[in-house]
Each structure stands twice: as structure tokens, then as C-alpha cells.
Amino acid sequence: MASSSSSSSSLNFTVRRCEPELVPPAIPTPHEVKLLSDIDDQDGLRFHVPMVQIYRKKESMAEKDPVQVIRQALSQTLVFYYPFAGRLREGPHRKLMVDCTGEGVMFIEADADVTLDQFGDSLQPPFPCYQELQYEVPGSQEITNTPLLLVQVTRLKCGGFFLAIRLNHTMCDGPGYQQFLSAWAEMARGATKPSIAPVWRRELLMARDPPRITCNHREYEQVPDTVKGTVTPNQDDMVQRSFFFGPLDIAALRRLIPQHLRHCTTFDLITACLWRCRTKALQIEADEDVRMMCVVNARGQFNSPLPVGYYGNGFAYPAAVTTAGKLCGKPFGYAVELINKVKGEMTEEYLQSVADLMVMKGRCLFTTVRSCIVSHLARFNIREVDFGWGEGVYAGVAQAGGGSFPGISFFCSAKNGKGEEGIVFPICLPAAAMERFSQEFNHMLRNKNQPQTTSATLIMSNL
Template structure:
């Protein structure tokens, strides 16, 4: 059922954006990004948002002042974030550690946290008011690497919204930085995990040698349009709790039921989405599963490393094979793609980047999924307790709508723990997607209205 969140309207009063610089002098130097960091597919800004309740015992403390001061102190340790990206020969990105600072906005909203309701999930109402797009700040090069807005709410709670230049860090690394701000906001003199740069650990080898198959970087002609129409998109979020996952599992023979929830949900959503978009049967369709590869390295990457450490492994099939075969066919494709990611795979990606001019991953008829349930956004504290919601602010990746979904931890109104998954599709395709997903759950003994559309815009 649709939430009233989509109709919530409020206004935000913002002060002029300011620059927050490190509170102490920091080194002025050039620091190269890794060859994983500076690929084309990460050259965009990614937004996250955190909602916090009022704590009456902290009535004398202003979250804006606390976070602004803690940010300046944290930037002493994470001083590259206060610099600017430059591009060198062969499109190589580097940070000019200028200590110019990050953009910071102080704001007040005439709304309470309670008015957002139980369905506190993307897409968020009045999003542009909660993280103001400062003119001239959207570029990748020569602009602030972080934009932060702290918005006080009428109830005493607040919203912390952040936009990051993705070439600098992935989700796990960003949480490490945000946690450091929170620790210093609560009185620590330094972060519990000190940041480590060491980006050369994920640089290309000399000479580079691409040893693995990387279909995610194939040049694919966009013969029929990636997703059409781009100007008539529907954004919805869907809740998957224990009963929904169990219903999908009933489609799988007993010998395959050891599959993870991620594998099952990804295969199901990819199949339903493909049916909804109605490509020709002979058209190739692709699933990209973001894989955090930190655990793949031996010796391990140093604790505190805060670069990008994930891969975009891809499975490819035709639309006809995906939709005509039962769900286990798609599950095996997903599992195989994920299993391909080992340490050698990451080195091979870095080598491909320098030999192929840092290409973008293939978006043509692709669906990208990213599981952020273990990233820890909801664990970040600034002194007011854990976030009521913490995580991605949107369901897309980069400038291309409809390509990506995040898997976000969520507890519904019944107290069930599950996932909320934002989906973006053309308006008519969204109707077909909902119907197809309804059919999957209804035919497997879950009432169709148990598909909770927790928010819709």
C-alpha cells in the first residue's frame, strides 16, 4: 500500500553554504587515487541521509554546532577530503590536498520526525530541500569533495544529509568517516580507526595484464534505448520481510535453497523487472552485483583503508532465456557472477582501467544491485542515539535513472526486520512490475497486498 509520505510537504530555511576546513594545519601534497577509484563509473556524487530523534537530555546542545566542530576536527585526520580532485595524464585522478574544506549548510525545517511516518525510506519528500545542490558544486574536478547539510526539525530531532564524490570512497569507507565524526562529536580526541590512504595497493600492475573476463566493461551499442522514457519515471520502495522471502524461496527446488536471500531477491527482481520492461526476446540483459572485495585480499588491506574496494561483476543472458526459464536459472547466473570476484579479479580490473582509458560499466539493459545492509549507516551516532533511518537517499546510481537499486535494512510497522528496496522504472513498466511481483507472492501463498510499497513518488 502506498504511504502518505509522498504527500508530505514542508519548507526549509537554510543559511548560506560555508566552507569547513581542518581545525589544524594539514599537509599540502598531491595524493593519487587508486586505479579502482578513478574509473568512469564512479565519477559522480552519491547522497546519503540520516534521521535522528530528539533527546530531551541534550536540549542545551545544538546538533549543527556539534557536528560542524567535529567535522573540522575529523578533517585533520581525513585531510584529503578537504582538498580538490585534479586530472592528470591518461585521465589519472589525484587529490590536491589544499585544505580548502568541505561545503556545510545549516538549516531548519518546519516539520517533525513523526510527520515522516513509519515509511521513512527513499524516495524522500522535498529531498532537494534536505540537501541543497549548491550551484557549481556538482562537478567531479576542482569542487568540494563533500557537501553536508544538518537540518534541525521542529521536534528537536535533526537530519544529517551528505553528498560524496564517489571516487574518494565506497559505502564502508564513508561509514568509517562518518563514524569518526560521530566519535569526535561525543568527545573523542581521535577516531577509533585511523584513516589509511595506501591507494597504491589497488593500482594496476607493471606491466598491466588483464587476466579475467570483465563483461561489465564491454562496449555495448544502445540499439533500443537503455530505459525509455527517461522523463516519465516512477520511484517506489518495496519491503521484503520473512514472509515475502519465504514465498520466493518456494520457487526453488530443495537442493538450491541454501542460496542467500541476496541471491534469491536479486534473481527475482531482475526477472520481474525484465518482464516489466518488455525487451525483445533476443536482446541481451545484464545483472550487476556490487561485491565488497575487502575480504578477498591476502594479506588483508590495512584497517582504516578508505578507498573504493568493490567490483561490478556481471551476468549476461537474453531476455527470453531469463523470463522463460524458472527462477533457479537466474539465481545460478547471480551466484556465478559473485563467485568470480577474487583478489586476482580486482587486480585485473585495475589493469583493465589503465589499458582501456578507465571505462564506465555497461548500463545498456543492465540492472545494478548494491546490498548496504552491512555498511553500518544506521549505526552512526553523533550523540543523539542511532539513526532512525540511515543510508542511501536515492535508488539510482549516477546520472542514469532506473539502473540501480540498494538493499537497505528496515523494520516495518509490524516490527518485522527485512529489506526495503527502491525501484525506478518508467511509469507504465512500474505497473507491470508490481503486477508481476504480486503474482510471484500470491502464487506462493502470500497475499498480494503484503507487497508493501512503503513510499512512492
């Protein structure tokens, strides 16, 4: 058993970890090779997403060990989701496929001498010393030939626990992850099979023959790099903060837009706010283009819908594009309208065109220059996933950027210290830009006509 101590400016604790082990399916599963779709294996999804579920002690579960319950349920769930127990291989033309070997997923049992209450308001990303709560097993960071899931269950002194899950994004998207997690929780509560049977069917999102690009994909444009406005993971002054939007904050933003936009969603408002504040914070030149790419779920939007139970990636991220000068100089409603409009670009043809583009352009990466991406995980209710300990205290991404491109922000449902329901999103920026972002953010939520205090909160950590 390994032991390591962790500390942050506000918290010190020690984590004792058992050696990582492989958890295979509970019974033998098919040994076959399954192709990923041409949406799944694009460059922009070839990374591991760090996710976390946090649960409090439950008296009725006092005799149950969360490590044993979750490990056993995972083994049973992998019988149905057996591709997760395999390994990715890369074939000709960078095509990814799953070799269903049944080897299993990586699992770590751990204990920490800390309670949930000691985390205080830090039960939102970035978490103090998260590297101890989700240990990076050496050699497991590659996309191919390594476990597709890394799971760590860390018991806390109070009886609560962290369930940290590192997921290979090529295997599934937000709805697919929620489906897998729900099946796993069902097994933990005693089910013998998932209520929704998993469906592979990745051929539904393969490129056509011959492939043809039929839509304008500004999210994949090749843009000359510039120093201003591009945030890279290797910058040594990067910090991370989470921003929480409660009902008062959403109302404050809604008062900033004209009547004809009052139909817009909470997602539109928060995305437009983030985009505008981030652009100002990075001090991008007025004539430079900036991009906001919105992850739009394709499920239910097709004439021939993806089948119930499909857990592969079924989305695109069309880009709203304007100049920094227009975005920051025009009224807030301009940004909201751009976001609202770009979501409407998602059609069955658009997604098919993305699949074709991937084959024609070598599974290229999205535009990273002066760009950001948002994904609305809050709509998938993963905090409600119940392994027997009830609803999670927090459920969602563990850090901004998902461990990959720092311009990605995931919107997750959360409660603040007052118990208010809202949406939290982590963001990653250079330290000086983060301070400017915070100032712009607070300025936007300040309504002179109604000077009530908003419920926005922020948390900061050095990366």
C-alpha cells in the same frame, strides 16, 4: 538565510537555509597531492552519491544543537581524513588525484517547519521534497575542483533532524563511507581520535606494469544500444519507488527455489527478484542479453588483504549475463543461481585485472545497455552510526540511481511501519514500466500454498 517552500502530494513544509560555508580541518593538515587508485577513478564512480541519516529527538540531548555538534565533529574528523578537505584534479590519461589543500567541505545549516511524524511512511527513499533537505549548491556538482563532501543538517520542529551527505564516490565505497561516518560520530560523542585509523595506500590497487587483462569482464563489454530495455536519466516520465522486503517476503522467495539453492543469501534472492521483475517490466525482447552487475567487496578476499582502515574503493561488479527469454521463462532458481555464481568470480586477480583494464581502455564506463547494478549497503550497518542521538530512523541512499545511472539500486536496512526489520531498495523506471514492475513484484511474492499477507510496501514519487 534562504527560505523556500516545498510540497508533495502528501506534505508541505518550508526550509530555511543559512548560506553554505566551508568547514576545514580543525588544525592544519599536510598539503600534498595523493593519487587515487585505478579502481577509484573509473568512469562509473565519477558521480556524487546522495546519502541521508535521519534521527529522532533524544531527551538526554535536548540541550545539544545537532548542527553545532556535527559541524564541530566534522572539522575534527577532517584532521584524520584530510584528503576529503581537498579537491580532485585530473592529470594525463584522465588520472585523478587529490590536491590536499585543506579548503574544507561544504556545510549547510537549515531548519524545516515539519516533524518526522508528518513524513509518515515516507521515511524511505524517495523522500518528499528531498531537494530542500539536501540543497544542490550551484557549481558544486562537478567531480573535479569542487568540495568532495556536501553536508546539510536540517533541524525539524520535533527535535529530530536530517543529516544529508553528498559524497564523491571516487573517494570511498560502502565500507569506506561507513568507516568515515563512524569516525565522525565518535568525535561527536567526545572521542579525540577515530578508533580505526584511516589508511590511504591507494597504490595497492594500481594497474600493473605493464597492465594486462586476465579475466573476462562482461560488465565492460561494448553493447549496441537499443530503445527497448535501456533506461536513461533524461527520460521525462521517470518515477521512483522503494520496495521493502521483510522476513515474510524473503521466506516467500525462498520457497520458490529448489533445495540445492537453499544456501543462497538474502542478497541473492532480492537481486534475482529485482532483475527478473525489472526485465519483464521493460518488455525486453526474448533474444536480447540482459546484465545484472553485483557489487562484490574485495576486503578479506586477498592473499594480501587490504589493510584495516583502508577507505578507498575496494570492489568490482562482475556481471551475470543471460537472455531476457531465459531469465523470465525459466524457474526463479535459474536467476538466483546466476547471481550466486557471479559473486564467486571476485578474486584478487579479478580486481587487479579491472585496474589494468581501466588503464588500457581509458577508465571506461560499465555497460549501460539493458543493465542494472545492485549494491548491498545493508551489510554495513550505517543506521547504527550514533552521533549522540542513538540509532537512525533511516540511513542509506536518498534516491535510486545514486544520482547517476538510473539502473543502480542500493539495498539498505530499514524498518517498516510495523517495526519489522528488513531491506529496502529504491528503483527508478519509466512510469508505465514501474506499474508493470509492481505487478510482477507482487505476483512473485504471492504464494498460493501459503496465502499469508507479505510485508512488502512501496512508495512512489515523480522525479
